[in-house]
Amino acid sequence: MVMYTKISRVISTILERQHVTAPLARQMSFWEKDRRGGYPSTSTEKRSEFWHIRNGLSLLGDELRLFKREVIERFENDPVLLYRENEIDVVWRFDGDEKSLSNWIVTADSDNGEGYSNCRLELTKSGRGLFSGHLDTRLPKTGDIKRAGYCNIKTVRARKSFKREANYDWNPYNHLVMRVRGDGRSYLLNISTAGYFDLMWHDVYHYVLYTRGGPYWQYVKIPFSKFFFASKGRVQDKQEPIPLDSIVNFGITAGDKVTGPFHLEIDYIGVIYDPNHKEEFAYEMYRTDKNIAAH
Structure with missing residues (x-):
């Protein structure tokens, strides 16, 4: 230090x-000064102290109910009962409730002045979540943007009562499961494990979701061992398995470099434990002696 x-x-x-x-x-x-990686803050409006006090009191009821649920779960927590083999534990579901949309943050390159794409997350007539929009790979005429054309949704940060930050603990599971209905495009699944230090704020594990398109729903089951490690969009040389006890949020990115409309309908996203899956990590890493370079 x-x-x-x-x-x-x-x-x-x-x-x-x-x-x-x-x-x-x-x-x-x-x-790095903040977790936004250099992007400006979304909120520039200054609030009075009275506004903060009134807003805090309005949130007190919800925070107390959340704290009560934490206490009850602490006494009821039993790994034998909660984590059963081949049984899906749904983490996020779109069930026709508008509140389910508040669990997600929607962004596109146009929000940061880096492109012309746009997207939205809304409920369908059947109550499912629909991630849709228009990808545009045109570059802004600023001279400093090399790539454009992405839309993204991600869940809000996991937290406990009274705004305390928390992590999802998925250690008992080894698969991510989804029920989706796509358009034939490929999407990038993102599992963030942002750590305490700024060097780890942008640690994300990725895997590509391939959709079939058409009118039928698609059940997706992806082992966590298949996710690869990256930071700020760059795949890292040193790969390692996901620390499943440090999951911060989950996201989906549309950015397959094809200009045009896209849509991905989502029913639920969950996790499952499959006892037949024994793989710890799918990517073999080679170690060489120090001061030895390969050509």
Whole structure:
């Protein structure tokens, strides 16, 4: 920690002497200021203290009910009863309730000034979730954008009562299951395991979901061992299995580089334990001696 502080002071001194602007200095720092990875905050409106107090009191009832449920679950928790073989435990379901949409965050490249795509998440007439929109791979004429054309939905951060951050513990399971109805496009499934330090904020495990299209529902069962590790969209050289006790949120991305409309209808997303699956990790890693480079 002392060495890190000294290095930071040296760099700050160099930047001051060279009259480097503040935005560039922040860009060259070793750490990230917020979890949005450099994107501006979505909320710029200033609120009064009275507004915060009134808003906090309005949320008190929901937080107390959530705390009560936590206490009850603590006493009722029994792994033998809760985690049965080949039985799906649904984590997110669209059952016709508008509240189910509040569990998701919808974004597109146009929201950040990086493209022209747009998307939405809404309920169908049958009460299922419909992730749809229009992908546009055109690049903005800003000169700093190299790739465009993505839409994304992800769940809100797992939390406990009184806004305490929490993680999903999927250790008893080894498969992700979904019931979806697609359009023939491929979608990217994202399992985020953002850690405490800024270096781990953007740790995500990915796997590609291939849809058939057509009028029939598709049951998808994907082993967690098939998900590969990436950070900020880049596949990492050092791969490792998902830490299933540190799941922060789950997301789906449409970005197959094909301009046009897309739609993915979702019934539920859950997890399951299959005792016949023995694979720990699907990707074999080769280790070499130090100072040895392969060609």
